[in-house]
Amino acid sequence: MTKQQWTLKARPQGIPDRSEVDIETRTIDHVPDEHLLIECLYFSMDPAIRGWMSDVPNYLPPIPLGDSVRSSVVGKVLQSEADGFSTGDLVVGTGGWETHGVVPAAYFSVIPPDSPFPAHYYLSALGAVGLTPYFGLLRAGKAAAGQTLLMSAAAGAVGSIGGQIGKILGQRVVGIAGSDEKCRWVTDELGFDSCINYKTCGDMEQAIRGACPEGVDLFFDNVGGEILDAALMNLNKDANIVFCGSISNYNATEPVPGPYNWWQVLARSVTVQGYLISDYLSEFPEGQAQISEWINSGQLKFKEHIVDGFENTLDAYNLLFEGKNDGKLMVKV
Structure with missing residues (x-):
């Protein structure tokens, strides 16, 4: 199958533009063991991505040139080669700006199927x-x-x-x-x-x-x-x-x-x-449980700014640096 992805073509100088990050079509032909094939539903737009685009030492290695831009994503499992994941599961984890991706299962977790919240909440208040x-x-x-x-x-x-x-x-x-x-x-x-x-x-x-x-x-x-x-x-x-x-x-x-x-x-x-x-990965369930209580009780309010369309990803991302986002910024693929 084919996918579209936003490829990092050059290290950005300032705010990223289409000469540095652009859309390409790639082919997916294999899903290795302990990996998932997912359809991406939402991308999280986070300031930290800008640091990963550069080659300056960071808490994650730089995104290799030629790869899709790294991002937190919500996706749907189309094929699983890992225990604990099934076709149709909604998952959240570290993927990329791409319509579909082959991702390490270790980077993802299943969104509880009985969750009362929309899936994109796991990129915002519950993420x-x-x-x-x-x-x-x-x-x-x-x-x-x-x-x-x-x-x-x-x-x-x-x-x-x-x-x-x-x-x-x-x-x-x-x-x-x-x-x-x-x-x-x-x-x-x-x-x-x-x-x-x-x-x-x-x-x-x-x-x-x-x-x-x-x-x-x-x-x-x-x-x-x-x-x-x-x-x-x-x-x-x-x-x-x-x-x-x-x-x-x-x-x-x-x-x-x-x-x-x-x-x-x-x-x-x-x-x-x-x-x-x-640093607190093992404590995430505790934090999500408490935040869920605060949302349900009305003590915690938040805004989400969701931009429609894969093709609008880069423009949406740059809203962060223009101060034009209104709440947690995401792209609905």
Whole structure:
């Protein structure tokens, strides 16, 4: 059978374009042992993919040139050569931007057939988008009631859920987002205590100080760059930073200076925790069970932004870097 895939043809310089990532047709002629043939139904659009496109060392190896772009996907099993998977199963795991794929079974899990939620929830609130802030706050960040949580990219998929989890845990939550509309959403709809529009606030360090008059106990960093620098100047003694992402730097074409205020880590005895959701793989069922309860009780709300059409994948992906996605971004194949 044939498939279409978005092939990585060259290492992107800045935001990826069709000279670097483009559609090709390939042939599938064999499904090895311990592999699955799946029809891809949804792709997850995640900032981390941009790092995998480059050849800079990362927590996963670079995507080889000539391969499909790596991504979390939801798919339907068409052929199984592995125990525990049957034809017709809906599965979620690490695949690629392709209409069909032959994938290692070890990279996938079966979506419970009795799940009351749509399959694409397993790429959003019940997948990495929800589990990342869940374990990032509870485990890596050691979140506790009474703390002030500062959440960058607060209106994004991870940040919006993370802020709500902070409120459930009894924290005072201050978000940082890129428009007044996004700030209103996280405060009025999601219950954040305050939100800073980083595009209009002027002096970011002073804006954080005004929104967090008692200082910041936990900073959940999805952005890096100037926002990290400003946050460093507002941390309390023994504060925690959960370093989850650095989207401000992903498309940089020149070396990016380190944080100018990094000395605050020493001055205030700050703990910086680099954080990968894969570190908590064995605990995923616990996290999914708790998040499911919060969704059903109405304590946790989230948006999904689903773009229709395989051919629109690259344009959809680049919405992440233009700030134009409205919720967890996915492509419906």
